[in-house]
Amino acid sequence: MDLNTKFTPKSWPDHAEQATLEGKNKFVGIWIFICSDIVLFASVFATYLSLKDKGPAGMDISAAELFGLELAFVMTMLLLTSSLTSVYAMYHMKNFNSKGVLIWMGITVLLGLGFLGLEIYEFYEYTVHEGFGFTHSAFSSSFYVLVGTHGLHVIIGLVWITGLIIRNMKRGLNLYNAPKFFAASIYWHFIDVVWVFIFTVVYLMGVLG
């Protein structure tokens, strides 16, 4: 199928994201990339766990007293919801509803921005008010790198999806941009799953000691 073909909701294929070779490549490619990213996060998680609460002799900050669940819970909810809204966007893509894709992707971006804002606020609180800066200890370095790597993924996802929305604002769905939306949405789900692990490993296990 040609990339420039114009479609109607009737002629729109069931799996538009995989209808062309390019689309199929993107689909397989993003999954392969995510496999690799999982190993990346696994390495950072392992490091965090082995450096948790480790610092210079006499360090008085520990995960149990530093972390709270309230903010983390709100952040979790924001990100989980954004995952859901990106599912809606994919649902509309299946039905060849370009406007629906854009709106729900837009909401996903807004929720993601909310999450990012809270994360920045949290980092600011820890650094400025708790004296828990990046160079404070091995514990702080590993915490910021773990959560920050996830935050960086969120930023990349936001730039990516925003770019897609702006680029495809006026031109509707076709077999060229459908795989791009689809890949971005898979990536966004992945970011969400990683956060669930961060919430569990860093915040829940942190608070429980």
Next chain:
Amino acid sequence: MSSVAISKKTGFGATLWDYLTTVDHKKLGNMYFFAGLLFFAIAGFEALLIRIQLMVPNNDFVSAGLFNELLTMHGTTMLFLAATPLLFGFMNAIVPLQIGARDVAFPFLNSLGFWLFFLGALFLHLSFFMGGAPDAGWTSYASLSLYSPGHGIDFYVLGLQISGAGTLISGINFIVTIITMRAPGMTFMRMPLFTWTTLISSALILFAFPPLTVGLFFMLVDRMFGANFFDHTMGGNTIIWEHLFWIFGHPEVYILVLPAFGLFSEIIPVFARKRLFGYSSMVFATILIGFLGFMVWAHHMFTTGLGPTANAIFAVATMAIAVPTGMKVFNWILTIWGGSIKVTVPMIYALGFIPSFVAGGVTGVMQATAPLDYQLHDSYFIVAHFHYVIVGGIVTAIFGATHFYWPIMFNRVLNEKLGYIVFWVFFIGFHLTFFLQHFLGLMGMPRRVFTYQADQGWDLYNFISSIGAIMMGIGVILLVVNMLLSIKGKPVNQRDYWGDGRSLEWALVTPVPFYNFKQTPLIRGYDPYWIEKHEGNKEGMTYAEPLGDIHMPHGSILPLIMSIGMFIAAFGALYHPDGVSWSVPVIILGIGITVACMILRSFKDDLGYHVHKEEIIALEEELYGKGGNK
């Protein structure tokens, strides 16, 4: 020399632009090959300096500090910047042909992968001119690499980070290519072994490089931004580096040696004129080696003090790898058994490989024996062992494949006579250099020593070893001479140069046009070209589609600019610990360039272009005379 593009006689500028922007897998393959060769020569030269220094006791040919820089750069360059790109060169040039694809899945990323690798490598080598190269060994163990003054280690961290990203991108690219772009009928169990090993090796890259990226990132922020991952006074732990490094480092060996196995699995059947023995067990063994490769990293850390239980587990797991590797060796021997062996240069490399690699393998099992490894670890025994594996296994594969695939890659032939001379000089030099090093290790000589005192019983062997290294150097120079001579040689202009080609790439008449097969071939079994040939097909293959327009991707300069962006950012990070005011702006500028290119690319649709049927017919007539590629 290169594969022919539509454009005919062009000026130097146009050719250069063509190479800077190309996304053609064959051209990128050639670029990988020559870049790899360049770094192979550099690292080989460093090895020669090392061996000259160690030729006699108490030598002062190079200083202690320079020696450490040389040994670090030798190891780092050989593994990351020579062996990997040389093999990537063959993967790029051959794998799409072997599976009947037009190109790789992501031609743009293929180009990006190359340029990231190349600029990362360049960055690393700039260290020699900018205040000193890294000097903590290719393993760069954390306590020493944090302690090391100057910017050497910073160059190592940043250079490898950039080139590692390139390698990872290429790995993903190969996996997707092999999964989605096989010609009709090319099932997984009909894929040639080189394609299989490329797939598994890429999967290893996929899982092994992220831990390295993470480790390098920790080192980067520790050295340049005040983090404390490895500073034990701040709660850090240097053993984390060892784990991350070896979780990457051990699979890295298989990333390199599996494609080498694949190359030999292509060469041996052709010159034995016999189907590869036990194909399915070869595939199984490849997968098993790849899988076990991730289970054994701590055998590099037997003396780190992980405790007897960890050592015992990793010892047994390591020994287990010998089983699938042994399966492969026996399968190769059974392939030549009952065959009709024609000795050619590629074949003699394959024949030399088997005993050399077995020797490297058995010493590997000896070191897997943890309590024995307490003696062997970090002695010259291990130096001998891994050179037997890497030179005996990987370098012989690369040299053999260079002769084997030269007709396809460059439409020329390497001189046979000179090829034999190179083989014997290099091969004898290799054994002379490394065989005695086993004994040096057993006699108590630690590795990575810049000198040694006389009369500890090591003088004679070190001297002989250095003589061998010089022979290896001569061999490599002669190989390059052979390559240069081939420019003047007669074009091959035929398919199946060796006469007994079996897999798909031999069905193409050289020079291979930029779109590879003009019609996608239909694969009817394992060794598809052999099948067609022996059924009397004179047209190479049976085709799956009528001749029609071919869809091809556009070239792009963006990958190069994106890589340059990372290159610039790396300089910002490098000078950050010096407290210069421009470091952060430069980092932002560099990353900004890269991001801007990405945005530019996504805002400009790249739908590729079509080569029309008439153009194809015209080009084929020009290349092969009337009638085109028949």
Next chain:
Amino acid sequence: MMKGLKKWRLFSLLAVMTVFLSACGEEYISTLKPAGAVGKEQFNLLLFSITIMALVVVVVSVLYIYAFLKFRRSKQGEDYMPKQVEGSHTLEVIWTVIPIVFLLILTVPTLISTYKFGDVAAMEHVDENGNKTALIVDVTAKLYWWEFAYPDLGIVTAQELVVPTGEKVYFNLLAADVKHSFWIPSIGGKMDTNVENINKFYLEFDEESEGLKDGVFYGKCAELCGPSHALMDFKVKTLAPEAFDAWVASMKATEGQTASKDSADLGEATFAASCLGCHAVSSVTGMPSGTAMGPNLSAFGDRSHIAGFLDFNKENLVSWIKNPEKYKPGNLMTGKYKVGNNNPDELSDEEISAVADYIMSLSVEK
């Protein structure tokens, strides 16, 4: 012609013999001439695994050479078309099972020795008075020298480890700056000295070092640790138990010994002014293991080498003090004092010579 060929043969045979006769190395440093129970067990493991591996190499080589010689195209004929066999399940099973059996055989001694060498429980054993029953040595590796403290005996020495024969000696291994690795090839396999945790292992010393070339076994640093990694040698003196006890007693007797600035001896006075800040001259320092700035010199006169690797004579010692950077690049003594004949705060040739005499006189054995 024939005679020339014969001579040439004889010569090459001799050359090969020379190469292989020297394949065992020197007894004070070679793992092939083990002088301790651990090293002997490792050596036996080496022989055992080489035997198995040689078997593998021989089988592979015979098959391979036979196939190569028999199935050449020159013998088979240019047009010979071999049978295109796919494989053989029977053969596959055979060459999978046989290696597994070999490896299982090798696994048994591997596991036994791994746990045996890893057993350091005896380090905690105490007698009825609460004293440790085993001899424990705290090894601290520093850029580029070794400190050996005997925490239960209250003494410390450097560069030359002194141990008794016939008993297990336990080691606590730690690095003070960067990672090193503690290796005495002829006694037994190595263990790393990490910066963040103490590694423990034991060795046994079966032979007295008296008769060896320098009267000592050689020890090495086996982990790249900087420019002078190659020179970070130490020596091991093994004594009969009674001799060891005597050595301990005389080391203890250095308690309180120090150098005085007011001494009439120029060497001692200079040492006290310029060197004593880092180098103790008493073996009983009372400091925790690993905290000394420089090597303890209380038994310097008994050493076999200077700086771990230079021949023991005054000339070398003077040169070493004058310019340590020349001998061990990157060492931490460089720059701690000034050398020259012009200013009063510099060490003059005369003073260095006197200091050398003084240090060489520090001995507990003479």
